[in-house]
Amino acid sequence: MSEQATGNGALVDIRGVEKVFRRGAEDIQVLKDLNLEVPAGEFLALMGPSGSGKSTLLNLIGGLDHPTRGTVSIAGERIDQLSDHRLAAWRARHVGFVFQLYNLLPVLTAERNVELPLLLTHLSKAERRAHVATALAAVGLEHRAKHYPRQLSGGEQQRAGIARGIVTDPTLLLCDEPTGDLDRKAGDEILGLLQALNREHGKTIIMVTHDPHASARASRTVYLNKGQLTREPND
Template sequence: MATIEVENVRKVYHRDAEELVVLDGITVEVPDGDYVALMGPSGSGKTTLLNLIAGIDRPTSGTVTVAGTELTALSERDLAQWRSRNVGFIFQFYNLIPVLNAEENVALPLLLTNLSRSERKKRALMTLELVGLADRSNHFPRQLSGGQEQRVAIAQAIVTDPSVLLADEPTGDLDARSAEEILRLLETLNRDLKKTIVMVTHDPRAAQRARTQKHLEKGVLVS
């Protein structure tokens, strides 16, 4: 069964009179529990495709169905609610909130649930432990290394237990050792927790760690 179904998706941006086709009739299926590396040169449409799957952007035409929900049919409000329950997003630059410590950053998505404050704290600490940062729960992002920040970001992405994880160049800003730690963590999440992962990357070594590789060029899926 496919968790992610992208069908004949086009994404076109308009700049004055100019029409810029970023994705041109993309059809792709990601089975439940798969780990897909999305590769391609800059401007090929990787991040745009990831944003469409995450429900943070809408296609010009075509449909995107994730975890049984057709995202194109949802209102902005419903889409926000859907995101909070179904996907975890990992950014290249971690994107943690600087005024919150690690535990509070991880607990942020839980504010949208009905969990009590103590339950939110308990779950955030458990998730931090899962990514190996239980001892850094009170540290602020500026007090963490890049690799640690990215692990906190991963903890934030999985704290609501979404079925799909979307990572936009998660190792792009890290040194080799930290990158290896993150890739190992993503493998664990895919293998042990059965998370479906779609990862955008430029790095062929990172892509090799995924089960499936897909290549995009000029908005078209080439393999």
């Protein structure tokens, strides 16, 4: 994986971004003239109250949505200018997602869930199996590979979700409240795992969280308040 940074050295470079949602006749401005740089290899925590625009920002960085104004560049590529089709291909290559509710397909085993992003590659079946085994081993879930999500605990399901997020070795790992549905012990294990992926494997991680305990594990924390970034929670 090449993690080409932009001219200013950042892997993620967001400039003057605005996002407006239209609800009936009303325009709701969620993000206002937002600028953010995330260097490659950083573990960034994004905090803020509900409705502050954290998930919207994460969606823009992950190419799930387009900004109303401004630019979003990842590894030097302007993803805000990509068509839906090219954006889907870009996501498959560059982004791993980890969700609060794990978002595993209940009809597939853990290993089949982890394999899903690899179905979009040209890897052979044997190569896919090898990648899945590596990802499951990285999250310590190789012994639960054949289990369905309903047979796994919350922590194990989130491990499977992380394995799915890293199986393609993406440029960025985006986590939306990854510990929000877990108890403290399981949450700590997941945070430890994310920390290890960042420190030992150099993964760039952006994590949305409400939990100061979780943000403390990140290398940097930024706050989002009323659609704008601040360095401190009460700025």
